[in-house]
Amino acid sequence: MEKNAVISIKNLVKKFSVGDGHFTALKDINLTLNKGEFTGLVGPSGSGKTTLLNIIGGLDSASKGSVNVLQHSMDNTTHNERARLRRKYMGFIFQSYNLLPVYTVFENIELPLILNKIVPSERKRIVDQAIEWVGLEDKRDSRPNKLSGGECQRTAIARAIVHQPAMVMADEPTANLDAENSHNIMKILVNLNEEIETSFVFATHDEKIMGYLKRIIRLEDGKIVKDEIS
Ligand SMILES: Nc1ncnc2c1ncn2[C@@H]1O[C@H](COP(=O)(O)OP(=O)(O)O)[C@@H](O)[C@H]1O
Ligand SMILES: [Mg+2]
Structure with a gap:
């Protein structure tokens, strides 16, 4: 695996069991994604975007072939x-x-840090920084049912990047948003991509996203x- 690769996929095949047989959703995929890239998996509905994104993100596993994430083999x-x-x-x-409905914006964003065992004083500083990045200072203590769609997605973005992950996977992130909010979300993500070294991968068929990729x-x-x- 090359030094700058965050994901390396070789001869990936993904089959799903359907009835007595199977359906091949991904056929011999070879792909390397590098540090800091801003990539879209695009194509018509049913082309395999979500399936590939889920395998890249370790939410699902390959039927054949190999997947490496940051030098870790995901096989077996x-x-x-x-x-x-x-x-x-x-x-x-x-x-x-x-988002978790009983948690505030702050608490939703804090979750990945709790799971990664970051101490409370550190967490507060990091979450406040993430809230600032997505411009939700005035919604810090609100619950999701008091937020607009755009604000919910900005909360979700902050939660996705708060632990400065190597990769962020976004599946149709603008599908429930109007044009203005979609562009705002994409601008935030482009800025984050320039600010932190995170590599972003989108699954999308939204034409509005294409220009940012x-x-x-x-x-x-x-x-x-x-x-x-x-
Ligand atoms: N769990 C599953 N079982 C059976 N078929 C599936 C499953 N998940 C996805 N598929 C099929 O795999 C193909 C690709 O699906 P998907 O990756 O969701 O496409 P996209 O995200 O591009 O719309 C589709 O034909 C879909 O019906
Ligand atoms: Mg999909």
Whole structure:
């Protein structure tokens, strides 16, 4: 694996059991993602974007081939080992935000730091910094049901990057947002990408996102058909 690679995938195949048979969702994927990249997995619905993103993020495993995350082989790892790698090195942003409703903005963002056993005094400083990055100072103590969609997604972004992970995976992060909020979210993410060394990977078919991406990997029918750096 090269020095700058955060993810290296070789001859990946992903099959799902369907009824008595199986469906091949990813076919012979070869891919290296490098430190600090801002990449989109793009393609029509059903092309395999989410499946690939979930395998990159250790939420799912390959049927064949090898996946390396920061020099750690994900092949033959247990669920618990993958969870440990995710906690330490990864952040996730979802279309539906996935915030915990009983927690405030501050508490939602604090969670990855608690899981990574950062002490409370340190946590406060780091969370306040993340809140500032996404511009939610005035919503610090609000619960998600008092936030707009854009504010929920900004909270989710802060939660995804608060432990300065090596990688952030974002699955259709703008799908529930209007144009203005989508552009705001993308601008925040571009700024973060320049500020911290985190590599971002999006799964998206949102045209509004395309202009922000620095690398576009196009999927069709479970295969990479194009890989361009802009
Ligand atoms: N758990 C599953 N079981 C069976 N088929 C699945 C499963 N997850 C995804 N698929 C199929 O794999 C293909 C790719 O799905 P997905 O990765 O979600 O596509 P995308 O995110 O590009 O819309 C689709 O045809 C989908 O129906
Ligand atoms: Mg998807």
